[in-house]
Amino acid sequence: MDTQSLIRALSQDAAAGAARLDHRLALGLALAAGLAAIVWFVLLGPRQDIAEALTTVRFPFKFVVTLALAVSAALAWRRIARPGAPLATVAPLLLAAPVLLAAGVVMELFAVPEGQRMARLIGTNATVCLTFIPLIGALPLAALLAALRNGAPTRPTLAGAFCGLAAGGLAATFYAAHCIDDSPLFVATWYTIAIGMLTLTGALGGRFLLRW
Amino acid sequence: MTEADEADLARMFRAALEGDEQAYAAFLERVAALVRAVTRRKAGSGVDTEDVVQETLLAIHLKRHTWRPDAPVRPWIFAIARYKLVDSLRRRGRRVEVDIADYAETLAEPVEDVASPREVERALDELPPGQRRVVAAVGVEGRSIGEAAAAFGMNETAVRVALHRGLAAIARGRR
Numbered sequence: 030m031d032t033q034s035l036i037r038a039l040s041q042d043a044a045a046g047a048a049r050l051d052h053r054l055a056l057g058l059a060l061a062a063g064l065a066a067i068v069w070f071v072l073l074g075p076r077q078d079i080a081e082a083l084t085t086v087r088f089p090f091k092f093v094v095t096l097a098l099a100v101s102a103a104l105a106w107r108r109i110a111r112p113g114a115p116l117a118t119v120a121p122l123l124l125a126a127p128v129l130l131a132a133g134v135v136m137e138l139f140a141v142p143e144g145q146r147m148a149r150l151i152g153t154n155a156t157v158c159l160t161f162i163p164l165i166g167a168l169p170l171a172a173l174l175a176a177l178r179n180g181a182p183t184r185p186t187l188a189g190a191f192c193g194l195a196a197g198g199l200a201a202t203f204y205a206a207h208c209i210d211d212s213p214l215f216v217a218t219w220y221t222i223a224i225g226m227l228t229l230t231g232a233l234g235g236r237f238l239l240r241w
Numbered sequence: 242m243t244e245a246d247e248a249d250l251a252r253m254f255r256a257a258l259e260g261d262e263q264a265y266a267a268f269l270e271r272v273a274a275l276v277r278a279v280t281r282r283k284a285g286s287g288v289d290t291e292d293v294v295q296e297t298l299l300a301i302h303l304k305r306h307t308w309r310p311d312a313p314v315r316p317w318i319f320a321i322a323r324y325k326l327v328d329s330l331r332r333r334g335r336r337v338e339v340d341i342a343d344y345a346e347t348l349a350e351p352v353e354d355v356a357s358p359r360e361v362e363r364a365l366d367e368l369p370p371g372q373r374r375v376v377a378a379v380g381v382e383g384r385s386i387g388e389a390a391a392a393f394g395m396n397e398t399a400v401r402v403a404l405h406r407g408l409a410a411i412a413r414g415r416r
Contacts, residue, residue, distance in 0.1 A: 036269045038380030044260035045405045113316035181304035183324040
């Protein structure tokens with residue numbers, strides 16, 4: 030079949046419509062958030078003293094960081110779905126969460142005497158955190174990867190990493206409402222490792238699943 | 242390539258996405274010439290240029306809804322062409338750096354006698370018979386949808402569906 034024939038065949042198929050990519054992506058993101066919420070609610074639920082915790086500084090600050098990550102990663106995820114769309118305008122936003130968290134860590138180091146810092150970092154929930162953030166994020170990661178297959182990412186591994194980062198941001202946001210360790214030292218250590226696991230899984234998944 | 246080309250291509254592609262078959266054919270011709278020129282220059286021997294051209298055309302067709310009608314069209318085309326070229330070189334065990342700028346600087350070459358590459362041919366052969374005969378009739382024999390429908394005793398919608406599914410299967414099977 031020569032190229033002229035192929036072009037003839039393709040052009041006759043011009044009218045065949047495809048679902049708008051933005052709709053598919055929005056659906057995928059909503060599904061991811063819904064799945065994270067369900068898994069979190071079934072496995073963990075909110076901490077008992079959540080009303081009281083909301084009056085502190087450290088507990089709400091966890092959400093500032095995790096939501097910054099979820100939103101910035103979702104924007105990068107949406108952008109990388111389209112070939113030739115510049116990442117340069119969304120990539121810097123990914124720095125928001127790490128920068129906020131680093132600022133929180135610095136303030137915590139000023140606020141907490143040296144002898145107690147290690148205890149804050151270790152916390153009481155480290156293994157729970159390392160277990161449940163990946164667990165809450167697994168299905169959302171699958172949903173984000175599946176939605177991105179409707180797009181055309183020309184960098185599949187990076188695109189998969191964005192899926193993992195966004196799933197990690199969602200999972201961490203829900204997990205944070207359960208966890209009683211609110212110190213930025215704890216968040217910077219264990220949340221980072223847990224989200225890193227999801228990001229690596231996403232990158233690996235993207236490498237194989239996001240080719241087209 | 243100039244700004245006029247960008248506007249031209251975008252106009253043709255917008256019309257194509259609204260179902261204008263002639264505009265779509267013209268758009269794909271321009272894309273084919275562009276991709277052919279860059280592939281010849283970058284890939285050298287050992288790569289069937291026309292295979293890469295056809296792979297890119299199929300990818301563009303399969304993923305045409307990922308173009309935003311208000312976005313520039315050339316960066317979109319170049320990103321897909323580059324992805325497909327690198328992909329086909331990798332499958333042949335070669336590593337090559339292909340810069341987006343290679344596409345932007347290239348003037349489209351005129352269409353010359355093009356060989357009939359094997360890969361699409363093979364993919365076509367693997368289609369279910371119903372899809373294969375429709376794709377062959379419309380593509381190779383150059384029949385219209387209506388003519389194909391009459392020849393096979395099908396209605397036009399069924400022909401369109403068979404064509405659409407056949408082309409999508411060819412595009413997906415060739416990655």
